[in-house]
Amino acid sequence: MAPPEGLDAFLAAHGWTEARVLPVAGDASFRRYFRVESDTRGKAILMDAPPPHEDPRPFIHIAQYLNGNQFRAPEIFATDLACGLVLLEDFGDRRMREHLDMNPQDEVAVYRAAIDAIVRLSATPPVESQPYDMATYLREVQLLSEYYMPAMGLTFDAAEYHAIWTQALSPLAEYQKVTVLRDYHAENIMLLDDGQQGIIDFQDALVGHPAYDLVSLLQDARRDVSPELEAEMLVYYRAAVGTDADFDAAYALLGAQRNTKVIGIFTRLWKRDGKERYLSFLPRMWGLLERDLAHPALAPVKAWFDTHIPPEARRSSPVDLNKNG
Incomplete structure (x- = not known):
């Protein structure tokens, strides 16, 4: 290079x-x-x-x-x-992901520290930036319809897809209150020599809902976070800030929105940019998305996915389909 x-x-x-x-x-x-x-x-x-x-x-x-x-x-x-x-500044090479791969006994403490940063960020006046609004949410979920659906040879009604997501996301339409880093996960958190955690890759930050960075951290596209650890960390977060059923629904909804977007992005990275390795993350993304869709607040969205992307399609690779085609 x-x-x-x-x-x-x-x-x-x-x-x-x-x-x-x-x-x-x-x-x-x-x-x-x-x-x-x-x-x-x-x-x-x-x-x-x-x-x-x-x-x-x-x-x-x-x-x-x-x-x-x-x-x-x-x-x-x-x-x-x-x-x-x-x-x-050089933060070194000790990323959270690799450190935990080598030191799994540190997992709870490291994730708690990462959540502490989200809690502090929620209590800090937001950065001057664009809002994470309905138009942005919808533009992001369109990545699945623009890239994944054609790559898999799946047909659907674009207007119906847009309407279902619009209705589902409506409770969050006006919630722009905290800085949202957007890519806050184990590959973008550095463990520094002074014991602090350094943050990188935040240039796309917007002002939105605090649950989004929690989803990014606990439903990591590149690292397996067990359902048990996710649940434990959500309890830890709730104890720090206090949440209600609306927050739980927002967490599931933003998880579904983010994971839908990421499936589209990873497909685009393969199709447009020739980066086939990102397709290897799709099984993890489908597992995360299916967990989010199980929340009652997402029943209409789940019904759309079950109708248009059945389980057997989710287990297939766009590469294999394109080779066979």
Whole structure:
């Protein structure tokens, strides 16, 4: 992975002359990441967010908000917005996911700390950002109809699909009260040497419902979270903030909305971007979605899924169908 053009001049301008630049794992976007190492300055992470595909300004804005409210987001060292370059604090390599894979005995404590951050975020005035509103919810669930349904050769009535989700999501239409990080899960939480948890990949944050980040954490698309641990952590969250039946319904509804969206996104990453590995997550996503659809508040949505995507279709892979077709 070649470093971005103009990197040497950018680093030299900010005191990182002759630093070593090494690639690190990226994500599902056009962003790329490099570790910058200097004998005199130490280490930093370079985010390459090339325009017009990426815009680093939302990341910088949210990072400043989080750090200004005593959360641990990477400190911003230097920027070149025209080139999409951001030099930021290096949180190391100890992600929550890999740490728990190696140290399962830490699971309860680490998840409690992650939920503590959600609780504090809910009590903090929200960031200046766009609302997580009905139009956004509906646009996201359309990803399943735009990518997954055609990939699986499944037919449906688009107007009916839209109407069912509109009705289901209506209780949340006006609930924009807290900062929602949106991708708050075990691959975006770093365990720091000082015992704190660092947060990364938050540039898409909106203002919405506190249950969304709980869903993102406890119904993780990339890591198995047992139903028992999910239930235990929900009890922990409820004890901290106090919730009611409306919150439980919102949690299931936002879980169904998010998991529906993610199935569409992972299918798009395969179909459009050639990233077939994301299809391996679909069985987990279907398991999570089916648990959410079991809530009584989602009965009409469950009926639609049972009619149009029967269990045997959910166990099939779009790759296999396309090969056979």
